[in-house]
Amino acid sequence: MTQPVRHDAMRARNLELVLGEISRGGPVTRAALAERTGLTKSTVSTLVGALLEAGFLAEQAAVRAGERGRPGVEVSLSGARLASLGLEINVDYLAACVLDLTSTVRRAVRLERDNRREPASEVLRAVAELAASTLAEARELGLTVAGAVLAVSGPVRDGVVLSAPNLGWQNVPVVLDLPLPVSVDNEANLGALGELWFGAGSADFLYVSGEIGIGAGLVVGSRLFRGTGGLAGELGHVLVSPAGPACRCGAVGCLETYAGQEAMLAAAGVGTVDEFAAALAGEDAAALSAAAAAGEALGLALASAVNLMDVDRVVLGGVFGRLFRWLAPAAEAVLTARLGSLRGSVPVLSPSALGDSAATLGAAGRTVHRVLADPAPFLS
Template sequence: MSRPQRASRHTVRRLNSALVLDAIAGSPGVSRAAIAAQTGLTKVTVSVLVEQLIAADLVAEGDVEARSGPGRRGTALHLSPSGPHGLGVEIGVDRVGTCLVDLAGRVCARWTRSEDNRRLSPETVLSRVADAVRAALARGIEVGGVGVAVPGLVSTDGTVRTAPNLGWREVDVRDGLSSRIGVPVRVGNEANMSALAELWHGYGASDFVHVSGEFGIGAGLVVDGELFRGVGGFGGELGHLSVDPRGPGCPCGSRGCLEQAAGPVELVRRSGARDLADLLSRLSARDRVATAAVHAAARWLGVALADAVNLLNIPTVVLGGIYARLFPRLRDPLMAELGRRVVSARWTPVRVVASTVGADAAMRGAATEAVRTILEDPDTYLTSTLRPRESSARTP
C-alpha cells in the first residue's frame, strides 16, 4: 500500500505552480480564467502563480484569447519561447550531436559531427563534447538543463558503468562534463532517451516498448506515460535477451544475445552490405542474401519482443533506429513470430509501428527531458542557481 502523505503548504504551492504550467503547456493560448476553471484553483491564486511564471520567463502573454461565447476575453498564455531551453547531447558510437529545444520541446538548433568515438579515449570524447556544449551555450539562449544520452548502462549518479559498443567502462560522464562546462548535467541511456522522445514527439501512447538500434540494440519501456528504469536504472537491455542459448558468444559475457543475432552491425554484415544505405539499396534490388538476412533478423527480434510482451503485457512496440528504416521489410516476419509466441495476443493484440522521430531521437529526448524537469517542478527551477537573471523578479 502506498502511504498517503499530508501535503505541506510549500508542497501545495509547488504542486499548484506545476498544475498551472501544465494547463498552459497542454492548451497553448489558454486564459487565466480557463485555467482556474480547469484546475479548480481560485482566479486569484492562478493570477499570482501566472505572474511568478511570467517573471521567470516560463510563461509569456500573447494576444487576447480568441473564442466565441459570452464573457470577457482573457489574455492568451503560452510557454515562453525565450524561456529556458533544454540542451540534449548524444554521445554515439560514430558521432557526437547536440540539440536545443524550447520549453514546448520544439527543436531550435541542432549540430552533429561524425567521429569514431571508439578510437578516442573517454577523456578526449568528453572534452570534445564539452566544446560542443560550450558552443551551444554561447548562443545567448538561456539553458535550463543539459541531458546526455550514452549507449550503455548508466547509473543514477551519472556514471557510465559499461558501454560495450564504445569500449567504455566506469566513466563518470556527469562530473567529467559538468566540471568542464560549469552547468549541471543529467546522463541517461540512449535507448531510454529515445523512448522519451517517442513518448513526447512521436507515437505518444502511454504504454509501449521502444526499440532503438544504431550499433547495438536497446529498449526503453514506457509504462503509464513514464519511463520504466528498474532498480538501478539499467532496465531495457533487450539486446541481451537470450534468443538462442546455443548461439554465438556476446562481448557482454553471455551467449545467444539478440544483439548478436539481429543487431545493426550483424545485420549489415550478414546482408553482405557495407552500411545501412547499401543494405537498403540491396533490398530494393531484391538481393536474396540481404532479404534473407533481414527476414532472419525480424524473426529473432520477434522472439525477443515476444518475451518482453509475455512478461510485461505491453503489446505496443515502436521500432526506432535502423529498424524504423527497415520496417516495411521486417513487418511481416516479425508480426508472424509475435502472433505465434505472445500468449495474450488474442485479447490484447500486438501492434508494431515504426518510429517517426528519426535519428536525433536520443538527443531530442535528453533535451526535452531537461525542459520537462523544469515544467514538472517550476518552483525548484525558480530557486535554482542556473538562472541568475530572474532572481530579483520573484514575488515573495
C-alpha cells in the same frame, strides 16, 4: 502536530498548477485559469505576472468570452527564453539538441564519429565541446539553457556508465566541464521518453532502439519502467541461440550478434546502412536474406519480452525504424507463431517517426518536463 504550510512552498505549488494548466490546455485567459485551478483571480494574476517576467509565458491576442465586459488576454507557453539541452554518445556518432519550453527544436546537430577508437575521456571531452558550441548557439538565439541530459548506449547508475561493450566502457563516471547541471541516462530509456512525448504518444509500449547495440525502454502508464536498479531494457543481450556467435558483452548468441547494425551489414555484404537500404530496395538477395534473419532473431527476443511484460505495442526505432518494412514481416511471423495461440493476438509493431533523434529529444525533453513540473527554481 500539523505543520504550517510555508508561503514559498505554497507559491511553488501554485506556480506548478498554473503553468501545468497552460502547458496542457494551450492559450487561456487569467479568468479561465482562476476558474480551472480554483485559485483567486488576484493570485492567478500575480503568478502569471511572475511567469511572464521570467519568460515562461507570452501574452496573445485579446479574446471576448461573452457580450459583456472587456476582452481577456490569453497567455500561452513561450519558447523565447528558456530551453534545455539533449546530448547523445552513440557508437558511431555524437548528437546535440536544443529544445525550448514549447518543445520546439531550436538547434540540432549530429557528428559522425567512431567513438570506439578513443578512450572514454576523449569521447567525453568531444561531447563537452559539442555541448559548449551548441550552448553558444542557444545564447545567440536569446535562450537560457536550464539543464542538460546525456544519453549513452549502456546501463547507467548514479552518473556512472556501468558497461557499454560496444564503446569499450566499463564503470566510467560521466563528468562534463559545462556551466550547467548535466545528468546521464541510458540511450534506449531516453529514446522511449522521446517516443512517448514526441512520437507515438501511447501510454503503454516497448521501445526498441536498433543501432550497433540494441536497447529497449518500457513505458507503462506513460511512465518509464526502470526496474529495481534502473537497469531494465538490455534487450540486445537476450539470448537468441545458445550456439550463436560471441558477443562483446562476453556471452554468446545475443540478439545483437544477429540483428545489431554491424551484424546485418556483414550478412548483407555492405558497408553502410544507406547501402543496405539501397540493396533492400533493389531486392538484392543477400540483403533480403540478412534482413529476414535479423527480423527473425528480433521476433524471438520480442516474443520473450512480450511473454514477460505483456505489452501490446512495440515501437522500433533507430536503424530498425528505417528498415522496418524489411524487418517487420519476419519479426511478426515469429511473434504470431510463438504468441498467437497463447495470447490470441500479437503486439502491434510500428516504426518510430523520430528516426535517430529519439534519444536526444528524450534527453532534452526531460529537462523541459522538469521545469514545467516545478518552475519555481528557474524563475530567476
